[in-house]
Amino acid sequence: DAGVIQSPRHEVTEMGQEVTLRCKPISGHDYLFWYRQTMMRGLELLIYFNNNVPIDDSGMPEDRFSAKMPNASFSTLKIQPSEPRDSAVYFCASSLGPGARGYTFGSGTRLTVV
Amino acid sequence: ELKVEQNPLFLSMQEGKNYTIYCNYSTTSDRLYWYRQDPGKSLESLFVLLSNGAVKQEGRLMASLDTKARLSTLHITAAVHDLSATYFCAFAGGTSYGKLTFGQGTILTVHP
Numbered sequence: 029d030a031g032v033i034q035s036p037r038h039e040v041t042e043m044g045q046e047v048t049l050r051c052k053p054i055s056g057h058d059y060l061f062w063y064r065q066t067m068m069r070g071l072e073l074l075i076y077f078n079n080n081v082p083i084d085d086s087g088m089p090e091d092r093f094s095a096k097m098p099n100a101s102f103s104t105l106k107i108q109p110s111e112p113r114d115s116a117v118y119f120c121a122s123s124l125g126p127g128a129r130g131y132t133f134g135s136g137t138r139l140t141v142v
Numbered sequence: 143e144l145k146v147e148q149n150p151l152f153l154s155m156q157e158g159k160n161y162t163i164y165c166n167y168s169t170t171s172d173r174l175y176w177y178r179q180d181p182g183k184s185l186e187s188l189f190v191l192l193s194n195g196a197v198k199q200e201g202r203l204m205a206s207l208d209t210k211a212r213l214s215t216l217h218i219t220a221a222v223h224d225l226s227a228t229y230f231c232a233f234a235g236g237t238s239y240g241k242l243t244f245g246q247g248t249i250l251t252v253h254p
Binding site: 061070071073076084119121129130131132133134135136 | 175177183184185187190192230241242243244246247
């Protein structure tokens with residue numbers, strides 16, 4: 029298994045532009061998570077899905093952020109418009125669910141908004 | 143609000159020494175996880191602790207869980223430089239089974 033695959037690995041964009049981050053979870057995993065990591069705030073859960081349905085989006089910072097999971101093998105996190113304070117590493121993770129023995133993280137997308 | 147607190151946040155050790163990282167959490171947990179993160183890298187799963195009294199060991203690292211005290215520990219034995227990394231504990235449970243809540247992380251530096 030290739031693990032959780034995220035793209036792009038690095039993204040540099042100008043303030044005000046739309047940014048789309050992509051994630052392919054491990055096949056068969058029915059939970060998908062989007063986390064954001066910054067020095068100041070650590071690892072924060074933004075949103076998670078179960079069977080493609082958003083379960084908890086209370087961590088999404090504001091309306092500029094949106095996430096979708098159109099099918100079991102693909103999810104996107106979109107920021108529109110982007111701002112410099114959105115600069116962070118965004119991780120996607122997947123798991124088998126409550127009885128899961130582990131959550132597998134992708135390599136992350138390092139986003140820089142200038 | 144679910145909270146996970148690690149201490150210490152920074153740990154500088156000499157090679158060959160032993161030390162323990164502590165992780166306290168604020169509510170009932172079904173599962174406690176330990177992760178390692180190297181600079182600029184993703185999170186690597188180290189241990190999953192599923193029940194009170196659980197103890198797991200891998201090499202120089204040993205993790206334990208005391209659900210009554212809401213405490214997990216990560217013990218480092220005879221540290222080596224390769225263990226230098228940031229270590230996170232995280233728990234899942236309470237009303238959000240699928241949600242992992244992370245501690246702040248402990249930055250471990252092992253010196254010769």
